[in-house]
Amino acid sequence: MTPPAVRLTAISKRFGAVQANDAVDLTVAAGAIHGIIGENGAGKSTLVSILSGHYTADSGEIALFGKPVKLATSADAIALGIGMVHQHFMLVPNFTVLENLMLGLAKAPFLAESRADVRERLARIEEDYGLSVDPDMVVERLPVGLQQRVEIIKALIGGGRILILDEPTGVLTPDETDRLFESLKVLKSKGVTILLITHKLREIMAITDTVSVMRRGRMVAHTATADTDRASLAELMVGRSVELVTNTRSRAAGEVALAVRDLSAEDETGKGRLHAISFDLRAGEIVGVAGVAGNGQSELLAVLAGLTPPSGGSFAFAGRTVSAAAPADPHLMRRLGLAHVPEDRRREGLVMAFQMLENAVLGYLRFARGARRWLLEKRRMRERCDGLMRRFDVRPPDPRLRAAGFSGGNQQKLVLAREHGAAPTVLLVGQPTRGVDIGAIEFIHRELLALRDKGCAILLVSVELDEILALSDRVMAMNAGRIVGILDAADADRQSVGLMMAGVDRAANSDRAAMGRAGMGHAGMGHAAGDER
Amino acid sequence: MHEVIVDIAQILASTLRLSTPLILCAMAGLFSERAGVVDIGLEGKLLMGAFAAAAVASLTGSPWLGLLAGILAGMAMALVHAFACITHRGDQIVSGVAINILASGLTVVMGIAIFSQGGQSPPLSREERFLPITLPFADALRGVPILGPIYADLISGQNLLVYVALLSVPLAVVVLFATSFGLRLRAVGEAPEAVDSAGYSVAWLRYRAVLIAGLLCGMGGAYLSIAHGGGFVREMSAGKGYIALAALIFGKWRPVPTLFACLLFGVLESSASRLSGVSLPLVGAIPVDVVLLAPYVLTVVLLAGFFGRAIPPRALSVPYVKDR
Numbered sequence: 094m095t096p097p098a099v100r101l102t103a104i105s106k107r108f109g110a111v112q113a114n115d116a117v118d119l120t121v122a123a124g125a126i127h128g129i130i131g132e133n134g135a136g137k138s139t140l141v142s143i144l145s146g147h148y149t150a151d152s153g154e155i156a157l158f159g160k161p162v163k164l165a166t167s168a169d170a171i172a173l174g175i176g177m178v179h180q181h182f183m184l185v186p187n188f189t190v191l192e193n194l195m196l197g198l199a200k201a202p203f204l205a206e207s208r209a210d211v212r213e214r215l216a217r218i219e220e221d222y223g224l225s226v227d228p229d230m231v232v233e234r235l236p237v238g239l240q241q242r243v244e245i246i247k248a249l250i251g252g253g254r255i256l257i258l259d260e261p262t263g264v265l266t267p268d269e270t271d272r273l274f275e276s277l278k279v280l281k282s283k284g285v286t287i288l289l290i291t292h293k294l295r296e297i298m299a300i301t302d303t304v305s306v307m308r309r310g311r312m313v314a315h316t317a318t319a320d321t322d323r324a325s326l327a328e329l330m331v332g333r334s335v336e337l338v339t340n341t342r343s344r345a346a347g348e349v350a351l352a353v354r355d356l357s358a359e360d361e362t363g364k365g366r367l368h369a370i371s372f373d374l375r376a377g378e379i380v381g382v383a384g385v386a387g388n389g390q391s392e393l394l395a396v397l398a399g400l401t402p403p404s405g406g407s408f409a410f411a412g413r414t415v416s417a418a419a420p421a422d423p424h425l426m427r428r429l430g431l432a433h434v435p436e437d438r439r440r441e442g443l444v445m446a447f448q449m450l451e452n453a454v455l456g457y458l459r460f461a462r463g464a465r466r467w468l469l470e471k472r473r474m475r476e477r478c479d480g481l482m483r484r485f486d487v488r489p490p491d492p493r494l495r496a497a498g499f500s501g502g503n504q505q506k507l508v509l510a511r512e513h514g515a516a517p518t519v520l521l522v523g524q525p526t527r528g529v530d531i532g533a534i535e536f537i538h539r540e541l542l543a544l545r546d547k548g549c550a551i552l553l554v555s556v557e558l559d560e561i562l563a564l565s566d567r568v569m570a571m572n573a574g575r576i577v578g579i580l581d582a583a584d585a586d587r588q589s590v591g592l593m594m595a596g597v598d599r600a601a602n603s604d605r606a607a608m609g610r611a612g613m614g615h616a617g618m619g620h621a622a623g624d625e626r
Numbered sequence: 627m628h629e630v631i632v633d634i635a636q637i638l639a640s641t642l643r644l645s646t647p648l649i650l651c652a653m654a655g656l657f658s659e660r661a662g663v664v665d666i667g668l669e670g671k672l673l674m675g676a677f678a679a680a681a682v683a684s685l686t687g688s689p690w691l692g693l694l695a696g697i698l699a700g701m702a703m704a705l706v707h708a709f710a711c712i713t714h715r716g717d718q719i720v721s722g723v724a725i726n727i728l729a730s731g732l733t734v735v736m737g738i739a740i741f742s743q744g745g746q747s748p749p750l751s752r753e754e755r756f757l758p759i760t761l762p763f764a765d766a767l768r769g770v771p772i773l774g775p776i777y778a779d780l781i782s783g784q785n786l787l788v789y790v791a792l793l794s795v796p797l798a799v800v801v802l803f804a805t806s807f808g809l810r811l812r813a814v815g816e817a818p819e820a821v822d823s824a825g826y827s828v829a830w831l832r833y834r835a836v837l838i839a840g841l842l843c844g845m846g847g848a849y850l851s852i853a854h855g856g857g858f859v860r861e862m863s864a865g866k867g868y869i870a871l872a873a874l875i876f877g878k879w880r881p882v883p884t885l886f887a888c889l890l891f892g893v894l895e896s897s898a899s900r901l902s903g904v905s906l907p908l909v910g911a912i913p914v915d916v917v918l919l920a921p922y923v924l925t926v927v928l929l930a931g932f933f934g935r936a937i938p939p940r941a942l943s944v945p946y947v948k949d950r
Contacts, residue, residue: 147823147948168825183823185816186940196813197824199806207806247824 096159098123098255098286099144104153106139113139114150115310121303123158126277126287128297128318131307132330133501133528137290138180140307141257144288145177146170157255171197176248180260182240183247186233190226190243191215194250214250222249223279237385238269245276249285256280257288262296266385267558267591274300292330294323295559308332331531340379340542340564340582347376350550351397351431351519355406358396366392368574369406374519379541379551380579381565383558383590389574390554391436394523397552398433399426410519427456432512434505436523436554442508443496450492453478453511460514477514485510486536502533509537513544520544523554538564558587558594572596631772635779637896642780642788643854645892647672647863649791650846651870652877652884653798654839659879660802661835662815662941666722667707668843669867670729675700675847677733680747680858681740683754683851692754693787693848700844701837703729708836712829715945726867734860747851747858756785756853787849794842798881811835815939818946828946843867872925878936891921 099121106114113136121127131137142148144155146164155162157173164170170177184193191211198214199207212228219225224246226239235243241261248256258277262270277287277300289301297304298318306314306329314329328334351374358367367389374380382390395401397408402420411429415421423433435441443452453474454461460477463470478492485506487499496504505525512520522541526534541564545551555561561568568585570577570593577593651668658665678699683692703725710716710724734745741747761782768778802808810831814821818828846866851858869891877884898917905911928936 145823146825166825167823171825177823179823181819183817183820185813185820187816188813192809192813193820195806195809196820197826199809202805202807204804204806204809 095123096156097121098125098158099288100156100159101140101144102154102156104140104143104150104155106136106143106148106150108139112310114143116153117307117310117312119305119312120315121286121288123286124281124284125302126281126289126300128289128291128301128304129307130291130294130297130304130326130330132292132530134309134530135307135330136310137307138259141177141259141288141290144170145175145257147177171251171253174252174254176245176251176253176256178241178244178248178256178258178261180263182244184232184240184243187231189229189231190235191228193232193243194228194247197247197251211250215246218246218250222276222283222285224249224276237264238266238272241265241269241273242276249280254284255286255288257290259290260292261289262291262293263556264386266595267587268595270296293559294326297326298323306330327531340566346378346566347548349373350376351408351410351552353397353406353408356393356396356403356408357405358392358401359404360392365404366574367396367403370574370576371406372569372576372579374550374552376518376550377545377548378566379545379553379564381561381568382552382554382571383561383568384556384571384594386556388571388594390571391523392574393571394433394436394521394552394554397426398431398435398521399423423456427515430515430518432515432517432520434508434512434520434522434525436527438501438504438508443504445497446495448493448495449482449487449499449507450474450478452496452507453481453492455511457511457515481507481510481514485513485540500530501528502530505529505537506533509540513540517549519550519552521552521554524556525553526555526557526560558590562587562590570594628771628775632775632779635775637893637900639780639783640896641889641892642784644895645888646788646791646854647846647849647866648870648873648888648891649885650787650794650842650849651867652873652888653791653794653881654842654846655871655874656798656802656879656881656884657811657835657842658839659874659942660815660939661811661832662818662939662944662946663708663711663832663836664718664722664943665707665836665839666719666871667703667725667867668839668870669863669865670722670726671700671703671840671843672847672850672867673726673729673733673861673863674703675844676851676862677729677737677747677847677858678844679848680750680851681736683750684741684747684857687754689754689756689852692852693756693845696848696852697841697844700842700847701840704836704840704843707840708833711945712832712836715947718943718945730861733858737858737860745860749857750852754852755856756787756849758783758785759789785849785853787845787853790845791849795881795885802881807834812939814946815941818941822946822948832946869921872921875925875936875938876928879938890924894918894920 097120099119101117101119104114104117117140129137139148143150146167146169149165155164162173194211194215195204195207198211201207215228224242226242226246232240232243261273265273281287291297301318304316304318304321305312306326308330354371356367356370357365360366370393382393384390396403399421400423403417405417407414407416410431413429439445451474454477458469461469461474463473475492482490482492487503487506487510509525525537525541541551553561553564562585566582567579568582568590569579570590572594573596577596577598580589651672655665655668675696679692679696682695683689707721707725710721711718737745737747764778764782767774802812810821810826814828814831821831822828850862855862873887873891874884876887894917898914901912901914901917
């Protein structure tokens, strides 16, 4: 029997007070696709960073194809045939594909000598694995799926036999994900060993042969994928049984709370980011905005929250119309009853160096003021924060701790609690569960649904399609700053929404059919207007 | 006609001489900043180089040892900058400013300690300096129309370091754009994590870039004190390091446009002295200060976006921290 491609024995790694990896064992058979699954912070990324030479383990042993090895630097790992595809691409955006490949491969002093050699290797990669890309394209002009292919080529072109992919599908459309998986199957058939790191159960079930589960720095299970299922993997990841939150709608949507008409926005360089967006958001409904990151969802949130002014069109909210001529600001929007849970809680949602009691009144200083109008009252702030923490189960429940001292899930719960606590009529939510553990995800989802049931209108932006599908009453897909279509929850499934995210308007028919239904009229028209441009 | 050509050739020659320290410093800044390390300490390195070159030339009598000392002094200051900014991930602006202040004080203190002449070096004799090199047939060809004066007054008759400065530009082009070292150096200024994951040391690449900058600045300093000038005078760098930085931004961090920016600033400086006292119709006498102000004004105008955006290397001023 051939020795395993990778054998890790008792790997431990500590960062300060955090034991990221605790005596982790892992065996991956040569030529297999092996999945490592776990929640954010479970230690998956640390483990593969050790395997790729980025970090050095505090203790433990590594053997490749039966031979013990020392991996002190990335160069060691590359020399031994380990190629890593990082979650955030390790590419120089304004270099060409060829230049990016030469970064690691050019050994001769002058580039001219290496250029022909690298082109030849690239041709061989295309022949062997069917991975093709134009070597003279500048990387930043390539679509994300192709940039990732460049990363994979980079990992293989130096003779890599073990390919590690860290959360490779986070930035891909469902269609691009399918194509990635096809490529991985081809690589497997050519004998490449693949480690797939993910937190998405569906991907593990779809493509892996064997799977390991990590929880809090420890390896808790190894199994053949065929012998397990999603529910038991989820339970292993979390350490207890998980109830999946589902959207059961109690009543129909009410009045229009936020009416968006032909809304456009530009970035600071004058490039159009939103093009003629029109839709209605009604009281008591959740509209989910589906899209691959960077297709205008962030800009939509920023404009609606009053952070950036629109360049054209308008939106009406609480009797006020906001447009380029009459811009708003976040303070005004909050006073009118529009709350915002920003996408990046660490930069926009909280001041990490502030105590939680201070963070709990950011944007809502009225809750901190007492009889003396111009002073903030610590006691009020503490009481307010205490109440929010208890209500949203923020741990540890200590208002005097700095925001930076809380886990991602608890930080997010406090941001949501703060916005929730102002009893908004409209809530904008960006990436509510990014970097949040499953327990907190459950809690946050439940709270969003409860808020909706109380009549709040919620606009939910998320790159997690599963989250959109689980919570939304209507799903709006965005591509390149436009609305591709809006579907009722009943008509929205992974495939139809995935196609719309890619910009394919398969939904046109069902969209038209849905026009007659409540809340769809303007959305449909807005969509049509968007197409005429 | 011949007179005009001679005049122009002489103005251009003076431009070239005044641009030389700018070119060397700007190429220094180019290497450093293309690797992602801000170099506001060009001024300090230039001044240190000038002092060390003059001091050693004066003490040993050899301009070559002086040049070597200037280079070493520039590189020593660069090493301090690298240690603070690369090894200890300090703030690059703060470190650069510290170097400028250090050089400003240290040169005077050492000058007084060594020469006791109020911070100056003794005037250097001809043997202790780099003198203008007369190229073959310069005098014979002087009379030839147009080309004669250009050859005799502009191309010939410059000192060694002027030619070195001019050569440093094509050399920078070749190193940065045609070698694998240059490819990685530029990559480290754009996306250091890409270089790190390819198995190359970000720190070592940046160290080398910063040291090259020190070397070029040291040469620039030596030019000021033992080639163009005849000894060290306190604060003799007189803001040239900052102007070079402005030229680098003006040239959008590319070698050839940066060269032209240096020459433009040089021509402003050389015309400033010729324009002083000249009175133009309507305007009246031109204050020299206005002409000397031009490089800074042009840089501000450029940064405000009037000549298209100057896009700096993406990782400029960001210390590299290995992170998940």
